[in-house]
Amino acid sequence: MQSSTKSHENGIIYDMEKNMTAAITAAQKIKIIFFDIDDTLRVKDTGFMPDSVNRVFDALREKGILTGIATGRNLFGVVPEVRALKPDFFVTANGSHVEDKTGKFIYDQPLPETVVVDLVTWLRDEGEDYVFYGSDKVVGSNWSAIARDAVTPVYGEIPIDKDYYLTHAVYQMLTISEQDDKLILPENLADKVRMVRWHKHSSDIVPMTGSKAIGVSHVLDTLGLTSENLLNFGDELNDLELFDFAGLSVAMKISHPDILEKADYVTDTVENDGIEKALQALNIL
Numbered sequence: 001m002q003s004s005t006k007s008h009e010n011g012i013i014y015d016m017e018k019n020m021t022a023a024i025t026a027a028q029k030i031k032i033i034f035f036d037i038d039d040t041l042r043v044k045d046t047g048f049m050p051d052s053v054n055r056v057f058d059a060l061r062e063k064g065i066l067t068g069i070a071t072g073r074n075l076f077g078v079v080p081e082v083r084a085l086k087p088d089f090f091v092t093a094n095g096s097h098v099e100d101k102t103g104k105f106i107y108d109q110p111l112p113e114t115v116v117v118d119l120v121t122w123l124r125d126e127g128e129d130y131v132f133y134g135s136d137k138v139v140g141s142n143w144s145a146i147a148r149d150a151v152t153p154v155y156g157e158i159p160i161d162k163d164y165y166l167t168h169a170v171y172q173m174l175t176i177s178e179q180d181d182k183l184i185l186p187e188n189l190a191d192k193v194r195m196v197r198w199h200k201h202s203s204d205i206v207p208m209t210g211s212k213a214i215g216v217s218h219v220l221d222t223l224g225l226t227s228e229n230l231l232n233f234g235d236e237l238n239d240l241e242l243f244d245f246a247g248l249s250v251a252m253k254i255s256h257p258d259i260l261e262k263a264d265y266v267t268d269t270v271e272n273d274g275i276e277k278a279l280q281a282l283n284i285l
Helices: 017-027 052-064 115-124 146-157 213-221 237-245 257-262 274-281
Strands: 006-009 012-015 033-034 066-070 087-092 097-100 104-106 129-133 139-141 171-175 192-201 202-207 230-232 248-251
Touching: 033 213, 052 066, 052 274, 066 213, 087 213, 097 213, 097 248, 104 213, 104 230, 104 237, 115 129, 129 146, 139 146, 139 257, 146 171, 192 237, 213 230, 213 237, 230 237, 237 257
Parallel strands: 033 066, 033 230, 066 087, 230 248
Antiparallel strands: 006 012, 087 097, 097 104, 129 139, 129 171, 171 202, 192 202
């Protein structure tokens, strides 16, 4: 559905007519829609979420289209206003922990304990700080200025416990570094986990085979659906695998260039009701 030529109209950016027709055709098969949170459903830095998002979820529910959250955050980080949308599924910690709206586990895959130990050893040897994601808690090794800069817009101030991993399952870790772009995984970890940068001072550390797409695929299996029944909205690099997997993918206007390149449709910003505009343009609403 890609085209090198883009058209701009009413604040929405989309491929030219032929590709738009293909997107609308694909949209007819959609039975479930997953949404990223930060800068997709709500503005990460301010917490703003437009009224149109509530209208969208209500309208999708009335049409019988299922909804889900697919986020790098863990359950603790799914803020009250997003929970209030009453999504049917939660794919959290970049696909490592998946629940339905009743709290029933669909998929639960923490990092192996030996891998967490090796990650902590590596980051301590590098003199860097780190953050642990439990299933419903976020804990840091140190509350530095750069940790505050990266983490506060998402989680607020977090508790400090550098040894949290010794007594709790860890689903994901974050690096916290002044030179995060220069951190390189050591050889004993390079085939087990990967780093996905989401902030100038921080990267997600996720299983080599882990991704939002893996978590979402378990939901589809549970429902007896296929990827062609899936539409997703996202904006950042941790959405890449999901954009490859979904039958139809929509990127927000401010998305990372790699996400814009993979998108079947590019919509407006959160502030300008991008989600509602896209669903209307695709004839889903």
